[in-house]
Amino acid sequence: MPGIYIHIPFCKHKCSYCDFCSFADKSAYEEAYMACLYKEMELRKDQLKDYTFDTIYFGGGTPSVIDPKYIYGAVAQIQKCFRLAKNPEVTLELNPGTISESKVATYKRAGINRYSFGLQTAIDEQLADLGRIHNVRDYVYATNLLKGENFSTDIMLGLKNQTKEDVFKTIELAYRCGSSHISMYALTVEDGMPIYTDYLNGELPDADEVAALYDYGRGLLQERGYARYEVSNFAKPGKQSRHNLNYWRRGEYIGFGLSASSFMMGNRITNTFDLDEYMKCILSGFIPAVDSEGVTRKDARFEKIMLALRTEEGLDVPAFDKEFEISFAKAYETALRKNEAYLEQKGGRLKIRDEYLYVQNSILMPFMEDNEKNK
Ligand code: SF4
Helix, strand or coil, rough: CCEEEEEECCCCCCCCCCCCCCECHHHHHHHHHHHHHHHHHHHHHHCCCCCCCEEEEEECCHHHCCCCHHHHHHHHHHHHCEEEEEEEEEEEEEHHHHCCHHHHHHHHHHCCCCCEEEEEEEHHHHHHHHCCCCCCHHHHHHHHCCCCCCCCCCCCCEECCHHHHHHHHHHHHHHHHHCEEEEEECCCCCCCCCHHHHCCCCCCCCCCHHHHHHHHHHHHHCCCCCCEECCCCCEEEEEEEECHHHHHHHHCEEEEEECCCCEECEEEEEEECCCCHHHHHHHHCCCCCCEEECCCCCHHHHHHHHCCCEEEEEHHHHHHHHHHHHCHHHHHHHHHHHHHEECCCCCEEEEECHHHHHHHHHHHHHHHHHHHCCC
């Protein structure tokens, strides 16, 4: 079922590795921005009247940095403008250094039933290096406030001086604090980020070292009862993120707010990244999209393969044949042959063998080449 994404672009401080559309110096715009966000929903409501949404996800930025009344208001506006399924999953991203008892009370009243913490690491020096505003004590305090609630924790690999022991401490902390879901991502570094200097100076672990940390972390997570269901995502039974599963199944979603992207009715749409332009557009009654393109059949096929092979459930081959009116086995014969050692097929599902999921990019390349050969 389709999902709703809401982008909150405000943060207290810009982290050294941040590539997201977020601002540390624009909190004065919070109220005006949220009013525009509510209006954007109004502008889209007729177009989406036949849809039923079953997930809502507040991401950013740092959704927990703004006054919680706006989160309450956004959920209320969604309920007013769109049809929701019974028991929707409603997730809010949290920075451990920005929450309080009264904020949590408002989130609960708003209907938030899943939280996602950006912990990143349980080593305070590494948090300081990343420019994060929280420390380990903040995370322990924040998770205590959410005792009994369903929450996830993001952790990061590839940090300066990071060892297996650091990964152990981080996973152990998230586990002991009651995280039902853990996302374990590798740090990606781009030119222009403050952390890029560390990369140039050779101070960050190389790809092989990160892969070794990943294998180690994956083993620990499995021992503690978190099953991998996507290359970077691990969950206790029944605690997978429904919102993200919809992305990987190439389901539809609508995004509201600055830089938000949507995939609806075969089109990929991206909102502007410029805060002034976003607000001007909305106030003039226009959808703030800067890019909208129909996905070709060929691109849709490759997207489906690429997303499905990130997951443990893999690609449903008979469903693929039916959806695209093509024989997967014939169209991707060369890729299947080249990747024979890395793939397995069970009950009509094709997936990457467990030990190779982390290196999926090289496996996808032959699929891309075969995809080009077919219309
Ligand atoms: S909290 Fe997240 S969005 Fe905000 S600056 Fe840090 S990495 Fe970027």
